[in-house]
Amino acid sequence: xxxxxxxxxxxxxxxxxxxxxxxxxxxxxxxxxxxxxxxxxxxxxxxxxxxxxxxxxxxxxxxxxxxxxxxxxxxxxxxxxxxxxxxxxxxxxxxxxxxxxxxxxxxxxxxxxxxxxxxxxxxxxxxxxxxxxxxxxxxxxxxxxxxxxxxxxxxxxxxxxxxxxxxxxxxxxxxxxxxxxxxxxxxxxxxxxxxxxxxxxxxxxxxxxxxxxxxxxxxxxxxxxxxxxxxxxxxxxxxxxxxxxxxxxxxxxxxxxxxxxxxxxxxxxxxxxxxxxxxxxxxxxxxxxxxxxxxxxxxxxxxxxxxxxxxxxxxxxxxxxxxxxxxxxxxxxxxxxxxxxxxxxxxxxxxxxxxxxxxxxxxxxxxxxxxxxxxxxxxxxxxxxxxxxxxxxxxxxxxxxxxxxxxxxxxxxxxxxxxxxxxxxxxxxxxxx
Amino acid sequence: xxxxxxxxxxxxxxxxxxxxxxxxxxxxxxxxxxxxxxxxxxxxxxxxxxxxxxxxxxxxxxxxxxxxxxxxxxxxxxxxxxxxxxxxxxxxxxxxxxxxxxxxxxxxxxxxxxxxxxxxxxxxxxxxxxxxxxxxxxxxxxxxxxxxxxxxxxxxxxxxxxxxxxxxxxxxxxxxxxxxxxxxxxxxxxxxx
Amino acid sequence: xxxxxxxxxxxxxxxxxxxxxxxxxxxxxxxxxxxxxxxxxxxxxxxxxxxxxxxxxxxxxxxxxxxxxxxxxxxxxxxxxxxxxxxxxxxxxxxxxxxxxxxxxxxxxxxxxxxxxxxxxxxxxxxxxxxxxxxxxxxxxxxxxxxxxxxxxxxxxxxxxxxxxxxxxxxxxxxxxxxxxxxxxxxxxxxxxxxxxxxxxxxxxxxxxxxxxxxxxxxxxxxxxxxxxxxxxxxxxxxxxxxxxxxxxxxxxxxxxxxxxxxxxxxxxxxxxxxxxxxxxxxxxxxxxxxxxxxxxxxxxxxxxxxxxxxxxxxxxxxxxxxxxx
Numbered sequence: 024x025x026x027x028x029x030x031x032x033x034x035x036x037x038x039x040x041x042x043x044x045x046x047x048x049x050x051x052x053x054x055x056x057x058x059x060x061x062x063x064x065x066x067x068x069x070x071x072x073x074x075x076x077x078x079x080x081x082x083x084x085x086x087x088x089x090x091x092x093x094x095x096x097x098x099x100x101x102x103x104x105x106x107x108x109x110x111x112x113x114x115x116x117x118x119x120x121x122x123x124x125x126x127x128x129x130x131x132x133x134x135x136x137x138x139x140x141x142x143x144x145x146x147x148x149x150x151x152x153x154x155x156x157x158x159x160x161x162x163x164x165x166x167x168x169x170x171x172x173x174x175x176x177x178x179x180x181x182x183x184x185x186x187x188x189x190x191x192x193x194x195x196x197x198x199x200x201x202x203x204x205x206x207x208x209x210x211x212x213x214x215x216x217x218x219x220x221x222x223x224x225x226x227x228x229x230x231x232x233x234x235x236x237x238x239x240x241x242x243x244x245x246x247x248x249x250x251x252x253x254x255x256x257x258x259x260x261x262x263x264x265x266x267x268x269x270x271x272x273x274x275x276x277x278x279x280x281x282x283x284x285x286x287x288x289x290x291x292x293x294x295x296x297x298x299x300x301x302x303x304x305x306x307x308x309x310x311x312x313x314x315x316x317x318x319x320x321x322x323x324x325x326x327x328x329x330x331x332x333x334x335x336x337x338x339x340x341x342x343x344x345x346x347x348x349x350x351x352x353x354x355x356x357x358x359x360x361x362x363x364x365x366x367x368x369x370x371x372x373x374x375x376x377x378x379x380x381x382x383x384x385x386x387x388x389x390x391x392x393x394x395x396x397x398x399x400x401x402x403x404x405x406x407x408x409x410x411x412x413x414x415x416x417x418x419x420x421x422x423x424x425x426x427x428x429x430x431x432x433x434x435x436x437x438x439x440x441x442x443x444x445x446x447x448x449x450x451x452x453x454x455x456x
Numbered sequence: 457x458x459x460x461x462x463x464x465x466x467x468x469x470x471x472x473x474x475x476x477x478x479x480x481x482x483x484x485x486x487x488x489x490x491x492x493x494x495x496x497x498x499x500x501x502x503x504x505x506x507x508x509x510x511x512x513x514x515x516x517x518x519x520x521x522x523x524x525x526x527x528x529x530x531x532x533x534x535x536x537x538x539x540x541x542x543x544x545x546x547x548x549x550x551x552x553x554x555x556x557x558x559x560x561x562x563x564x565x566x567x568x569x570x571x572x573x574x575x576x577x578x579x580x581x582x583x584x585x586x587x588x589x590x591x592x593x594x595x596x597x598x599x600x601x602x603x604x605x606x607x608x609x610x611x612x613x614x615x616x617x618x619x620x621x622x623x624x625x626x627x628x629x630x631x632x633x634x635x636x637x638x639x640x641x642x643x644x645x646x647x648x649x
Numbered sequence: 650x651x652x653x654x655x656x657x658x659x660x661x662x663x664x665x666x667x668x669x670x671x672x673x674x675x676x677x678x679x680x681x682x683x684x685x686x687x688x689x690x691x692x693x694x695x696x697x698x699x700x701x702x703x704x705x706x707x708x709x710x711x712x713x714x715x716x717x718x719x720x721x722x723x724x725x726x727x728x729x730x731x732x733x734x735x736x737x738x739x740x741x742x743x744x745x746x747x748x749x750x751x752x753x754x755x756x757x758x759x760x761x762x763x764x765x766x767x768x769x770x771x772x773x774x775x776x777x778x779x780x781x782x783x784x785x786x787x788x789x790x791x792x793x794x795x796x797x798x799x800x801x802x803x804x805x806x807x808x809x810x811x812x813x814x815x816x817x818x819x820x821x822x823x824x825x826x827x828x829x830x831x832x833x834x835x836x837x838x839x840x841x842x843x844x845x846x847x848x849x850x851x852x853x854x855x856x857x858x859x860x861x862x863x864x865x866x867x868x869x870x871x872x873x874x875x876x877x878x879x880x881x882x883x884x885x886x887x888x889x890x891x892x893x894x895x896x897x898x899x900x901x902x903x904x905x906x907x908x909x910x911x912x913x914x915x916x917x918x919x920x921x922x923x924x925x926x927x928x929x930x931x932x933x934x935x936x937x938x939x940x941x942x943x944x945x946x947x948x949x950x951x952x953x954x955x956x957x958x959x960x961x962x963x964x965x966x967x968x969x970x971x972x973x974x975x
Contacts, residue, residue: 216758224853227758227782227828232852296766297759341767343736345757345780531674534688534716534956544961546667547674552681584683 031055032448033063034441037071037407039397041373047076049403052445056399071407074440077377079111079142079404080358081384081393083203083281084178084257084329086350087113087144089135090128091120096334096424098135098144101354104332104423105142106449108354109406109439112143112385112393113332117154118179124149124160126168133170141449142442145388148172150191150202154180159191166198173389176203178257179304181239183209188243192252199389201279203255204243206264207305211235216345218291218306226294228344231306233261240264244271244278253277255387258331260286260305262315269324279387281329282316284353284360289313289429299340299347300429303333320379321370327384330357334425352423359435362410367436392445407441414438422455465624465639469613474596474634477612478507481594482514484610489561492519494589496557497527500566500578501548505529506629507596508565526553530564530585535577550581557586563610567625569595572606597636599623652958653765653774657785657833665837666809669793671953673804676946678715688960689718695748697739698777699725699755704920704944705777709752709786712951718959721746736760740769748772750959758782773958781823787919788829790950792837794943795874798915811838816868818844818900819878819927820889822851826919827878831859842868846900848889849880865900870909876917877902877927893926903929907937915939 034047039057046061047054082105088096096104098115105113115132117123123132129146136144148165152158154177165172175195182188182204191202212235217223219230240256244267247254256268259280271278285303290310293301301307319325333350340347353360361380365371371379385394395401415434418426442450449456469477486492492515499508512527519525531548533539564578575593582591594610599617617623617638624637654660660668678684694713696706706722713720723743736755743751750773753761758780765774778784796805799813815834821827821843834841841859843850850861862868869875880900882893890896897903902916910916916932918940924930932938 219852221853221856224851224856225828227780227825229781230852297762298766338735338737341735341737343755343757343760343763345760346736534686534960539688539960540962542961543963544957544959547671549674550677580687584685585681 030446031066032443032446033061033066033068034071034076034407035063035068037074037076039076040377041075044072047397047405049405049443049446052403054397054399054401054403057397069407069441073411075373075408075410076397077109077373077406077408078381078394078397079406079442079444080109080380081388081390082110082113082330082332082354082357083174083255083327083384083388084283085113085115085332085354086118086334087115087132088119088334090131095336098132099139099141100422100424101332101334102136102139102141102144103455104352104354104421106442106444107422107439107455108356109358109408109442109450110142110354111404111406111442111444112145112390113354114145114147114174114388116178117147117149117176122149122153123147124152124154126161126164126170129165129170129172130168140444141455142444143390143393145174145390146170146172147174147176147178147203150175150177150182151187156180156182156184156187159187159194162191162194162200163198166200173198173200174203174255174387175200176205176257178203178205181205181207181209183239185242185246189246189250192247192254193250196250196252201253201255201387203257204239205257206236206239206243206259208235208238211238215306217294217302218308220291220309222291222294226297228294231304233263233308233312236261236305237263237267240267244268244276247278248274248276253279256280258283258286258305258329259316259325260308260312262312265315265319265324269319272324279326279383280324281327281384282320282325283331284328284357284364285351285429286316287313287320287328287364288360293429297344299342299344300351300427300431302344302347302349303351304349317364317368317370320365321375326387327379328357328361329384330354332423334423335427336425340427350427352421352425352428355421355423356416356428356430356435358406358408358439359437360430362437363435366410403443403446405441405443406439409438409440410436412436412438465637467635468615468638469597469636471634474612474636477596478510479514481610481612482511482518485511485515485563485594486518488592488609492525494560495525496553496560496562496588497525498530498562498564498582499527500564500574501529501531502630503625503627504564504566506627507567511565511594526555528553530578530581532574532577532581535580537573537577552585557582557588559587559589561590561592562588563592563594565594567596568623569593569598569608569611570601570623572602572604575606576604596625597623652963653761654785654954654958655762655765655774655776656783657788657829657836660785660833660836662809662836662838665789665792665833666807668789668950668953668957669796670806671957672789672793672946672949673806675952675956676949679945679949685715685717687717688956689713689716692718692749692959693721693747694718694750694752694955695721695723695743695746696777697723697743697751697753699753699760700778702754702778705754708944708947709777709951711948712955715948716952716955718955721748736764737767737769740764740767744770744772750775750955752777754778756780775954775958778825780825782825783829784825785829785833786947786951786954787826788833789954790943790947791830791876791917791919792833793946793950794917794939795915797946798939799873799913809837810834813839813873814842814871815839815874815876816842816844816872817876817878818865818902820849820880820884821845821854821878822849823881823884824878830876831857835859842872844868844900846890846896849884865906866909869906870911872910872914874915874917875902875910876919879919879921879923880927882923882926897926901927901929902932904931907932907935917943919943
C-alpha cells in the first residue's frame with residue numbers, strides 16, 4: 024500500500040464545496056494547487072467536470088465490530104465501506120468484545136486501522152469498565168496510548184448514573200476529552216422495541232419514549248455546564264432533544280450533537296412491515312421528528328451527521344422483530360441520504376455538507392489533518408461526488424461485510440467517484456482502489 | 457345467480473308449466489311412496505329449498521295432512537369435490553326436521569340435474585346426518601351430461617342441451633318470477649350445475 | 650396467492666360478517682351425530698406454539714380436526730426451538746413437511762406477520778396471538794358471541810353489530826385481545842369504549858377507533874356487553890397500579906356493577922379468569938357471563954376461518970395487509 028510521494032493527480036473541473044469549477048492538483052500527500060487551467064504535466068488526470076469536491080468525510084460514530092464480531096465487520100471491511108462512502112476518517116465505537124476500555128484494546132484497533140490503509144481509524148474508548156456504567160475505565164491511559172483517544176462513549180448503553188457521568192465529564196477535562204453520550208434512560212426503555220407512539224400502540228411493540236432520550240440529554244447538558252466540560256450527544260433523534268440542545272447552546276455551553284442519516288429520512292411508519300431491517304436504537308421516530316432534525320442540522324443546532332454504522336450478520340435480522348439485533352449499516356449510503364434529505368431539499372448547500380460531515384466532526388474529535396479547507400498545502404483528504412447520479416441501493420455490492428441497510432431497492436442520489444486519503448486514491452471511479 | 461339474463465336466453469318453462477310439473481311430481485311421490493307418511497323433503501340450497509317447500513305444500517294437499525310433511529334444507533358446500541378449484545364459498549343453511557331422517561324416505565330436491573356431482577355431495581352429507589330408509593331425487597330439470605352414475609327419480613322436464621348452453625331456473629321466492637331459461641354460455645351466466 | 654389472518658384490521662365488514670355467518674352454520678354441527686366435515690381432508694394444519702396456551706391450541710386443533718385436516722402440534726417447549734432454533738428454521742422445517750396452514754402463537758409481536766411475508770413458507774398463516782399485538786380469532790369469537798346474544802333471532806345471520814355499545818375493561822396495554830377487538834368490533838359498526846387505569850392504556854391510543862374512559866361506573870350502565878380482560882398480578886410490581894384491592898375496587902366487575910348494567914347486557918371474559926381480581930366469583934358464575942360459551946364458540950369460529958382460508962383455491966376473505974405493504 025505504499026506509493027511514491029511524488030505521485031501527482033489532477034482533478035480537472037471539480038467544484039470545491041459546490042462552487043465554481045477548479046482544477047485541483049494533488050502532489051504526494053497534499054494539495055499542491057487549486058486554480059484554473061493547471062498544467063497536467065506528469066499527473067494522472069481525472070475528468071471531474073460537474074462533480075462536487077468535498078473534504079474527506081469524517082464519521083464520529085462507526086461500529087467496526089473488531090475485535091469480537093468479525094462475522095459482521097472487521098476494521099478492514101469497515102474502512103473499505105467507509106472509503107466507498109467518501110470517508111477518510113472514522114471513529115470506532117468501543118462496544119467490541121472485549122470492550123475497548125483499556126489502552127491495549129484501543130491500540131489494537133488503532134493499529135488495525137493503520138494496516139487497513141483505507142481510512143484513518145480513531146478509536147473511541149469506553150467511559151466505564153465493560154460499558155457497565157459502574158466504574159470509570161482508564162480514560163487517561165487510553166488517551167496516553169498510541170491511539171490518543173479523546174472521545175469516550177459507552178454507546179449502546181447510556182451512562183445513566185448521574186455521578187459517574189459527572190465524574191467522567193470532569194475527568195476528561197485533563198486532556199481535552201469529550202464524553203459522547205448514548206442518551207437512553209434505561210428504566211423508561213425496558214423492553215423497548217420501537218418509538219413509543221401511535222404506531223407502537225397499534226403494533227403492540229414495546230415503546231421507546233422520546234422522553235427517555237430527552238431527560239438524559241437535559242441532565243447531561245446541565246452537568247456539562249456545571250462542571251465546565253464538553254458533552255457530545257450521540258444519534259439525537261427527537262424534536263424535543265433538538266429543543267434542549269438548542270437551549271443549551273444558547274447558554275454558551277459546550278454541547279455538540281450528531282444525527283444519523285436514517286433519522287433524517289425514515290420514520291416509524293416503516294415498522295408496520297415488522298421487517299427488522301428497520302429496527303435501530305434509538306428507534307425511527309415520527310415525521311415531525313425527522314423534519315425537526317433536518318432543520319436543526321441546517322441551522323447548526325445539530326453539529327454533524329454521524330452514521331452509527333452498525334453491521335449485523337444476516338441471521339440477526341432474518342428473524343422476528345423481537346429477536347432481531349438493533350442497527351443499520353450506513354457508511355456507504357450516508358452522503359446520498361444527506362444529499363437527498365438536506366441538499367436536494369434546499370436546506371443545506373455543499374459548504375454546509377462539508378461542515379456537518381467533515382469540519383465539525385473533525386473538530387469534535389480533535390482530529391488533525393481532516394476537515395480542512397480545500398486549498399494548497401492542505402492534506403489531500405478529499406471526496407469527489409457525482410451529485411447528478413441516481414441509483415438504486417443494492418446491498419449485494421456493499422464493501423461492508425454486512426447488508427443490513429434499510430435503503431435496499433430505494434433510489435438515492437449521488438455517488439462517490441473518488442476518495443483520496445492523504446493524496447492516495449482509496450476509491451477510483453466508484454470502486455475500491 | 458341473480459345476474460341479468462340476456463335477450464338470447466329462451467324460456468322453456470313458464471310459471472304455469474312449473475306449477476303443473478311440481479303437482480305431477482308430488483303425485484308421483486305419493487304413488488311411489490304409497491302415501492307420504494315417512495317422506496322427508498330436503499331441498500338443496502338455494503332454489504332446491506323453495507322447490508322442496510312447494511312440493512311439501514302439494515303433498516300435504518294431496519294427502520290431506522296439512523303441516524305434516526317434514527321439509528328441510530341440505531347444504532352440500534363442505535362436501536363438494538371442486539372446492540379447491542374456486543375460492544371458498546359462503547355456506548348455506550342446513551336445516552334437518554326435528555324428527556331427523558333415520559328410517560325415513562328422504563327425497564332430495566334440486567332445480568337442475570347436470571353432472572350429478574352436487575347429488576353425490578348431497579349423498580355424502582346425508583350420510584353424516586343419519587341413515588334414511590331410502591333416498592330419492594326430484595329435480596325440476598334434467599339437462600343430461602352426467603359425469604357420475606346418478607339418475608333422478610322424479611323429473612319435471614327432460615331438457616336435452618349442449619354443453620355450450622346454460623340452464624337457469626328462476627323462482628319467485630328468489631328471483632321474483634318463475635321460469636326456466638335456456639341460454640348460451642357467455643350470454644347468460646352459467647348456473648354451475 | 651397467499652392468504653393469511655394476521656390482524657383483525659385486515660378484515661372488511663363483509664369479510665367479518667362472512668366469517669361469522671359461516672361460523673353460525675358450522676356451530677350447528679355440534680348437534681349432529683357426526684361432528685365432522687370432509688372439507689379439509691388431506692390438508693395439514695400445524696399448530697406452532699411458542700407460548701403455552703392449551704386453550705387456544707386445543708380450540709384450533711378441534712376446529713381443524715372437525716374439518717378433517719391433519720393436525721400437527723408443534724410446541725416450542727422441549728423442542729429444538731427452546732434450544733435456540735430460529736423461527737426461520739422452524740418455518741422451513743414445517744414447509745418441508747408440507748404444512749398448508751400454520752397457526753402460530755408467539756411471544757413476539759409481529760412474528761406471524763414476519764412468517765407470512767418472509768417467504769419462508771407458502772402456507773396460510775393464522776395468528777393465534779402474537780405478543781401484545783393481536784389475537785384476531787379471539788375477537789371473531791367474541792363478536793360471534795355478542796351477535797348471537799344481542800340479535801332478536803338468536804343468530805344474527807347476515808348482520809353486523811351496528812350501534813352496539815361494547816366496553817372492554819382492564820389491561821389494554823398488554824392485551825392482544827383488546828387490540829383485535831377494537832379493530833373488529835368497530836369494523837362491524839359497534840361503539841367500543843376502553844376502560845382502564847391510565848397506566849394500562851397504550852400511549853398513542855388516540856388513533857384507535859374507540860373511546861377511552863378511566864371510570865367504569867360511568868360506562869357500565871349504558872353498555873350492551875362488558876368484556877373483562879385478564880389482569881396479571883405481576884403488573885402490580887411494575888407500578889401499573891398500587892394494589893390488587895385498589896384495582897378490583899376501581900376496575901373489577903362485581904355484583905353491584907353488574908346489577909347496574911342494562912338487563913340484556915352480557916359479561917364476557919376471554920379466560921383464564923382471575924377471580925377476585927378483574928371479576929368476582931359471583932359475576933363469573935352468573936348466567937350473564939358468557940366465558941364458557943365463548944370457548945365453545947371459539948371452535949366454530951376457528952373452523953370458519955380455516956375453511957375460508959383453506960377451503961378453496963384462494964382465500965375467501967381479503968388478503969392480509971401484508972400483501973399491500975410488500
